[in-house]
Amino acid sequence: MIIIMTMFLLGILLGFIGAGGAGFVIALLTVAFGFPIHTALGTSLAAMAFTTLSGAYSHFREKNVDIKLGTIVGLSAFFSSFAGAKLAVYIQEDLLHYFTAAMLLLSAVCMLIKLFMSTESSENKLKTRQLWSRGIVIGVLTGLLAGMFGVGSAPFIQLGLLIFLQLSLRQSVGTTMLVILPISIGGGLGYVTEGFVDGALLLKVLIGTMAGAYVGAKFTNLAPKPVLKVAVIATPAVAGLLLLI
Template identity: 65%
Template sequence: MIIILTMFLLGMLFGFIGAGGAGFVIAVLTVFFSVPIHMALGTSLAAMAFTSVSGAYSHYREGNTHLKIGLIVGGFAAAGSFGGAKLAAVIPGGSLHWLTAGMLFLSAFLLFVKLFFLKDTSKLIDEKNHIIWMKSIFLGLLAGVLSGTFGIGSAPFIQIGLMILLNLTIRQSVGTTMLVIVPLAIGGGIGYFSEGFIDFFLLLKVLIGTACGAYLGAKFTNIVPKPVLKSAIILTPTAAAVLLLF
């Protein structure tokens, strides 16, 4: 019950900021519940596929999702994530621990620069522009490889890409990222499963908590002031990285 309750609280946070939350789940499982790093990576990434479904549906109902871009980015992210999971299997656990923490710190820094120092570049998207779809494919592959290799959902990288490359608003990037994470996590989960790095009983407990929490948390994205949303998006991967260093 302790794991389920902890995951419910984390799920509310993930739904609110539009993240699958694999990085935070990995940190909590390894630090507080002594789960081996590879097993934590595989289990959290697989759980994220189910967690993100409830959050993505809720964001879609709230009008925060660009469906076409989400599906294209997500489809290619799934392929990249599967390959990344195979790569992670050959990286030593100690090195992977530090690399995952480093990626979380980097994602938080990039989000901080984008949200607080760069101008809002959001605009209407020309869906007939082939450059838009090429950027979507590139973003999907990049996010997928990062997610599969380091076990993180790479939500910050996806959100940055959606805002900078594809000119979505912050709320659109939050909702669309939740959609992207669904196929991304499925691809990575299959990759980790093929390497024997998923604990199904632990997966069930993580799922019960995070899926329920994510649906509820998504309801607050349009209610809470933007400065609070921006701060939460940045502080979440930072806190996960700090935990992994202990």
């Protein structure tokens, strides 16, 4: 019951900032509840498939999702995420802790630079060919990182959507939830085939995060933009620090 309640509170935050939350789930499962890192990776990534489905639907109803761009990036990420999960089993547990933590901290730094030191685009002026080429590259890279290190790469996806695909902050938040759906399915399948998904633990994580993500997505349009920016940056940073501890 403690795990479910913890995941519900986390789900509210993840739905609010448009993140699948695998990195934070991994940090909590390993640091607070003592699960092995590979089991935490596989279970959290598999759980994201359901968590993001709830959050993405809520963001879609709030008109925060670009369906076309989300589909391009998401389908590209599906295959690379599966491949990344297969590669993760060859990384030692101790190293995997540091790699995952480094990914989360780096993503927080990247979002800090983008959100506070530059202006966001108000209109997408890219040509169709540019949308496809940039979308595929973003999908392949973020999917590979997500599969290998068990994180949904939400900050990297948001950064790609903001800079290279020129979406607004709120559109990037909502579209990221859609992109993480195929990423988590592909990566989750990879970990399932390697035997690193705990069914009972997965159910507890799902109950909490799905309910929380749906509630949290309702607050994205209501929150002041500075609050949303701080939350987007602070979430991966805190998760990374927890893993280092």
